[in-house]
Amino acid sequence: MNASGLSTARLGRLREVLTGHVARGEVPGLVALVARRGEAYVEAIGTTEAEGGGGPMRGDAIFRIASVSKPVxxxxxxxxxxxxRLRLDDPVDELLPELAxxxxxxxxxxxxxDAVPAHRPITLRDLLTFRMGFGAVLAPPGTYPIQRAMDEAGLTPGPEAVPVGPDEWLARLGxxxxxxxxxxxxxxHTGSDVLGVxxxxxxxxxxxxxxxxxxFEPLxxxxxxxxxxxxxxDRLPAAYRPDPGTGRLVRIDDxxxxxxxxxxxxxxxxGGLVSTADDLLAFCTMLLNKGRYGGERILSRPAVEVMTTDQLTEEQKAENAVFFGGNSGWGFGVNVVTRRDELAAVPGRFGWNGGSGTSAYIDPAEGLIGILLTQRALTAPTPPVLFRDFWTCAYQAIDD
Structure with a gap:
């Protein structure tokens, strides 16, 4: 054990397990980071491409982080x-009249x-907590008329780039x-994109x-x-998704x-940011330190605390159990663990996963930060085995 309270031998198990996922062809490569008490353990494993080209994965590789953009x-x-300049419970109508x-x-x-008037305006709090009343519809594509309308307007959440500017996008939403x-x-999802506008x-x-x-510059x-x-x-790896029929990795971004x-x-x-393990470590360290980074205060402690507190009632999240797993809720742009039922499920732990194959969580109780960056797209809201193994290995390395 070192000053971080992480077992060196058990961190070796983390590398062994992750190397196994790469060797089996599940992902071409990855960057994994576990940090505690100011010390960071980083592994860059595999290659930047799946087809035998590219080079070794670099620790400073730049990944498409997808929904890990949301906490940022x-x-x-x-x-x-x-x-x-913004207030949590003020209507957004003045700045976003398209949503009035x-x-x-x-x-x-x-x-x-077949619609009725809204009971009240949309607020900033609604955007941050994903309670604005609009977003991903959990039904097979095209099942409901609203899904078909979202598809036609280019408003369905997904990995494709939005082809229009913010004003046109918001007009379509309105x-x-x-x-x-x-x-x-x-x-x-949609609340985050409205938040950006x-x-x-x-x-x-x-x-x-x-x-x-x-x-970004202060951090x-x-x-x-x-x-x-x-x-x-040259630091951006190729991106892939598994073929639904064969499981073979298909390149989706070169x-x-x-x-x-x-x-x-x-x-x-x-979902539009790219980033690195080091950059995300800086961001996560700031949140772990209650808003302070490198001697500079980026956010106040109360701001971080409200952001990372579950804001949902059971009724509000009832139809989205696949996202919450029965042991978590949602704060401002982050998933928040509320119940201990596995190694990594520490109440108060917060963060999120990205559909491009990324994950970043902060655990204030253990003082632990974990970041996993891959280039294999996720195919379901539930984390894949690789993610679950990474978090198991990160927590089993705690030695105090």
Whole structure:
């Protein structure tokens, strides 16, 4: 055991288990990081490509972090709350008039014109907690009229880039009814993307500029952005998804012609960032330290505490058990563990996973940070075996 309270021998087990997943071809490569008490253990395993090309995975590889973007942008939004430029319970109508005077479906499976007026406006709190009344619909694609309308408008949550700018995207959203009344139910994803538009309008600046100046630069997150300059593209691994029939990895993004080589039309606060293990360690360390990083206070302790507290009632999350596993809830942009039922399920632990194959969680009780970055897309809301094994190995290494 060293000063971190992590067993060196048991950290070796972490490498052995993760190497096994790579050797079996489940992922081409990965970067794994476990940090405690100021010491970080990092493993870069495998290669950057699955087809035999590329090179060894690098510790400074830049990954598409997908929904791990959500905690990052939610934390940045708390800067504007602390400055009283945004308020949790104020309606967003003034800055987002496209979302004023909403209509709400009588039934999620009903026709679009069978709607009633919203009981109240959408608030910033609704966006942060995913209770705005709109988001991913958990039914087979095309089952309900609202799903078909979302598909046609380009509003269905997914890995594809949004082809229009923020104003057009929000106008399309404003043309559709909400699925639930504001504050009534948790619905995944869309609240984060609306949050990004709100932050840009509140600051009068593009979202990327605000995040870089007020959040990424103070944290030293030099490789976190919505796109990469040409000089960094060699650090971006190829991205894959498993073929549903064969399980073989199919390349879905090539570094030589990646869309991350240029600024996106729509900077997605819900899933558009790229980042590294080191950058995410800085972000997670700030949250673990209750808002302080390197002697500088980024957020207040109360801001971090409210952000990382479960905000949902059982009724609000009842239809989304697949996301919460019976032992967690949702704060502001983060999943929050509420019940201990496995090694890594420590009450108060918070973070999230990304559909591109990424995971980042912070455990205040154990003082532990874990980050796993892969380039294999997830195929379900429940974490894959690789993720579960990573977290088991991280927690079994605790030796005090």
């Amino acid at each position: 942008t939610a934390a940045a939004a708390m800067i504007l709350v602390e400055e009283c 005077d909403r209509e709400v479906l009588r039934r999620p499976d009903g026709p679009l014109d 043309d559709l009814p909400l699925v639930h009344q504001p504050g009534e139910k948790w619905m995944y 709100l932050m840009a309008r509140a600051t009068g600046r593009p979202l990327a500029e605000f995040l870089k100046e007020r959040f 030293g997150m030099a490789d976190t952005a919505f796109h990469l300059p040409a000089g960094k593209l 570094p030589s012609r990646t869309r991350w080589a240029r600024p996106p039309a729509f900077p997605s606060a819900g």
